[in-house]
Amino acid sequence: MSATTGPQPDTAIPLPDAAPESPKGRRPRGDRPERKPSLALRAGLPAAVGIVLLLLWQFVSANHLVSDLLIPPVDKTWDALRAGLVDGDWWGDISTTLLEMVIGFAIGVVAGLLLGALFAHSPISRIAFYPYVIALQAFPKIAVAPLLVVALGYGMSPKIAVAASLAYFPVMTAAIAGFTEIDADEHNFMRSINASRWQEMRYLRLPNAMSYLFPSFDVALIVALLGAVAAELVGSQNGLGYILVQAQAMGDTAAIFADLIVLALLGVVLQAIIVLVRRLLPQSIVPRR
Amino acid sequence: MKSATTGTQTPASPAGVGREIILESVSKTYAVKGGKEPVTALTSVDLTIARGEFLSLVGPSGCGKSTMLNIIAGLLPSSTGTVRIGDRAVSEPDPSTGIVFQKATLLRWLTIEDNVLLPCKVGRRVDTAALRRADHLLELAGLADFRHRYPRELSGGMQQRASIVRALVGDPEVLLMDEPFSALDEFTREGLQDELMRLWTDRPKTVVFITHNIAEAVYLSDRVGVMTSRPGTLKEIVDIPLARPRTPRLRTDPAFYELVSRIRGLIGHQEQGAHA
Numbered sequence: 001m002s003a004t005t006g007p008q009p010d011t012a013i014p015l016p017d018a019a020p021e022s023p024k025g026r027r028p029r030g031d032r033p034e035r036k037p038s039l040a041l042r043a044g045l046p047a048a049v050g051i052v053l054l055l056l057w058q059f060v061s062a063n064h065l066v067s068d069l070l071i072p073p074v075d076k077t078w079d080a081l082r083a084g085l086v087d088g089d090w091w092g093d094i095s096t097t098l099l100e101m102v103i104g105f106a107i108g109v110v111a112g113l114l115l116g117a118l119f120a121h122s123p124i125s126r127i128a129f130y131p132y133v134i135a136l137q138a139f140p141k142i143a144v145a146p147l148l149v150v151a152l153g154y155g156m157s158p159k160i161a162v163a164a165s166l167a168y169f170p171v172m173t174a175a176i177a178g179f180t181e182i183d184a185d186e187h188n189f190m191r192s193i194n195a196s197r198w199q200e201m202r203y204l205r206l207p208n209a210m211s212y213l214f215p216s217f218d219v220a221l222i223v224a225l226l227g228a229v230a231a232e233l234v235g236s237q238n239g240l241g242y243i244l245v246q247a248q249a250m251g252d253t254a255a256i257f258a259d260l261i262v263l264a265l266l267g268v269v270l271q272a273i274i275v276l277v278r279r280l281l282p283q284s285i286v287p288r289r
Numbered sequence: 290m291k292s293a294t295t296g297t298q299t300p301a302s303p304a305g306v307g308r309e310i311i312l313e314s315v316s317k318t319y320a321v322k323g324g325k326e327p328v329t330a331l332t333s334v335d336l337t338i339a340r341g342e343f344l345s346l347v348g349p350s351g352c353g354k355s356t357m358l359n360i361i362a363g364l365l366p367s368s369t370g371t372v373r374i375g376d377r378a379v380s381e382p383d384p385s386t387g388i389v390f391q392k393a394t395l396l397r398w399l400t401i402e403d404n405v406l407l408p409c410k411v412g413r414r415v416d417t418a419a420l421r422r423a424d425h426l427l428e429l430a431g432l433a434d435f436r437h438r439y440p441r442e443l444s445g446g447m448q449q450r451a452s453i454v455r456a457l458v459g460d461p462e463v464l465l466m467d468e469p470f471s472a473l474d475e476f477t478r479e480g481l482q483d484e485l486m487r488l489w490t491d492r493p494k495t496v497v498f499i500t501h502n503i504a505e506a507v508y509l510s511d512r513v514g515v516m517t518s519r520p521g522t523l524k525e526i527v528d529i530p531l532a533r534p535r536t537p538r539l540r541t542d543p544a545f546y547e548l549v550s551r552i553r554g555l556i557g558h559q560e561q562g563a564h565a
Contacts, residue, residue, distance in 0.1 A: 189394040192364055192382045193408040203407065207398040283439050287398035 072254035080258035084243075094262065096239040097228055100156050101270075104163020105224040109217065112168040116175020120205075133172070141165045142230045149235040159236070163227035167220040174216035178209025211287050214278045221270050229263065240266075307495035308375035308385070308462040310338040310361060315370035317356050329520040330356045333370065336514070336523060338495055345498040345506035346514045346523075348556065353521020354499045358467050361497060362388055374463055384412045387456030389466040393448035395440035395455075402427070402436040405455045412459065419458060426454040429488060446477035450484065457488060464489075466498045470505065482508055483537065490534060503556075507548045508535060515555045527552055 054074065060066055061073040084090035115133070119126040141162065148158035182204060190200050232241025240259055247255035278286055317331040331353035338344050346354040359365035361372055363382040372379040374386065382388075387408075395404045405427065409419045427433050430450045440448055449469060456464060470478040482505060489496060500506050506513045513527045529548060531539060539545050 185390055185392045185394045186396065188364065189388075189390060192362060192388045193411050194382045194384060195411045199411050203396065203411070207396070210398070284398050284400070288441070
C-alpha cells in the first residue's frame with residue numbers, strides 16, 4: 001500500500017503547469033484589494049449552482065442516462081418529498097429522529113463537559129483514562145449499534161446512546177482546551193485576589209471555555225444526527241433511518257433521495273440555530289477571542 | 290480565612306494611610322533542573338517601607354525586582370526571611386493588598402464595572418462602600434462612561450486605568466505595581482503617572498512600584514530602591530526630596546534631572562562592577 005501510494009505525491013505535486021502562478025499565498029495583496037462580494041452575488045451564486053445541479057439531475061434522469069434505481073427522476077423524488085412533508089407521512093419519523101438526536105446531543109454535551117472538566121482539573125485522571133478515551137474515539141462506535149439494539153431494544157434508547165457516544169467527544173476536547181488554556185497573567189491575577197478553586201472555575205475557566213465550546217457544539221450536533229440515523233438503520237420501528245431501510249427494501253429510490261434531502265435540511269437548520277444562539281448570546285457568556 | 294481574621298485584629302491604622310512593610314533577610318533561589326547549583330534570583334534583602342510611603346524599585350531585567358514584588362504579594366514564597374505587612378506575616382495573597390500587573394489582565398467576558406468589582410465579589414465584600422468607591426474611582430479615572438463596555442472596546446491606556454481602579458476598589462492598605470505602564474506609549478504613560486499621583490493623594494497608601502524607567506520612579510516616589518542584577522540585589526536606596534504635589538513641570542526641573550542621573554549612575558557603575 002505505502003509502496004504504491006508513497007511516490008505518487010512526489011510526482012503529482014510539480015505536475016500542474018499552472019502551478020507557478022497559482023499559489024494563493026504568493027499573490028501580492030496590494031494588487032487585488034479584498035472586497036466583500038455583494039449580497040446579490042453571495043445569495044445568487046449558490047442558488048445558481050443549485051439550479052444547475054437540479055437541471056443536471058433532471059437531464060440525467062429524463063434521458064435515462066443512469067438507471068432510475070440509482071438516480072430517481074426529479075418529479076418522483078418531489079412527490080415522495082411532498083408525501084412525506086406536506087401530507088405529513090414522515091412527521092412522526094422526523095420527530096422521532098429529531099428527539100433521539102437532541103437527547104443524544106444533550107447527554108453528549110453534558111458528558112463532554114463533565115469529562116472535560118475532570119480531565120482538566122485532575123492530571124492523574126487524565127493520565128489514567130485519557131488513553132482509553134482516545135482509543136474509544138478511534139474505534140468506530142456505530143459498530144456497537146447492533147449490540148446496543150440487542151441490549152436496549154428497538155426503541156429510542158440505543159439511538160440516543162449512539163448519538164451521545166459520538167457527540168461527547170468534540171465537546172470534551174473543547175472543554176479540556178477551554179479549561180486548561182488559561183492566560184497565565186489572568187490566572188496569576190485570580191490567585192492574587194485569593195480566588196478559591198470554585199471561584200476560579202466560575203469567573204475564569206468556565207467563561208474562557210465558552211469561546212472554545214460553541215464551535216464544538218456544531219460538530220456534536222451533526223455527529224449526533226449521524227449516530228441516531230445510523231442506529232436506526234440497524235434496527236428500528238420508526239425514524240428517518242427506518243424509512244431509508246423500508247424504501248431500500250422496496251427499491252423506492254425516490255423516497256431514499258427525499259429522505260436524504262430531509263436529513264440534509266435538518267442538519268443545516270439545526271446548525272443554523274446553534275450559530276444564531278451564539279450570535280444572540282451576550283459577550284459575557286460567549287466572549288469573543 | 291486566616292488572613293481575614295488577622296486583618297480585623299490589626300490595630301486600626303489611620304484610614305487610608307496604609308501599612309508598614311518589613312522585609313527581613315528575604316531571598317529567593319530557584320533549583321535548576323539537572324542538579325546544578327541553584328540560581329539566586331534575589332540575594333538577602335532587608336527593607337522597611339513606611340506607612341503611606343511610595344517606594345519604587347528600579348533596575349535592569351533580572352535584578353529580582355519582580356521576584357521581590359511577588360514575594361510581598363504572597364504570590365511567591367521566599368526561600369529565606371520573612372515579609373510582614375502591618376502585623377501580618379505574608380504567606381498568601383491578601384485582600385488588603387492590591388496588585389496591578391504589567392498587563393491589564395481584565396477578563397474579556399466582564400464589563401469594566403464587573404471587572405473592577407471582581408476582587409470584592411471574590412472576597413464577598415461587595416457592599417455599598419465598595420460600590421461607592423467603584424463609582425468614585427471610575428469617575429476619577431475618566432472611565433465612568435465606559436463602565437458597561439467590555440475591555441476589548443477600550444484602549445490599552447484605559448484598560449490599564451481600569452486595572453488600577455480594580456486594585457483600589459477594595460481600598461487596600463498596600464498597592465503593588467509591577468511595571469504597570471511599561472506597555473504604554475510615552476504620552477499615555479505620563480498621563481497615567483499623573484493620574485496615579487492623583488489617586489494616591491486622594492487616598493494615600495503604601496505603594497511599591499516596579500519600573501525600569503528611572504524618570505518614572507523619581508517622578509512618583511518618596512524613595513527609589515536601586516537594584517542590580519546577577520545576582521539580584523537591592524544596592525542602594527535613594528531619597529527623593531522633591532516637594533509634593535508633583536506636577537508635570539517637575540519633569541524639566543534641574544533637581545529632578547540631578548536625581549535621575551544620579552540613579553542612572555548607580556545602575557551604570559554597578560553594571561561595570563565598580564563601586565558607586
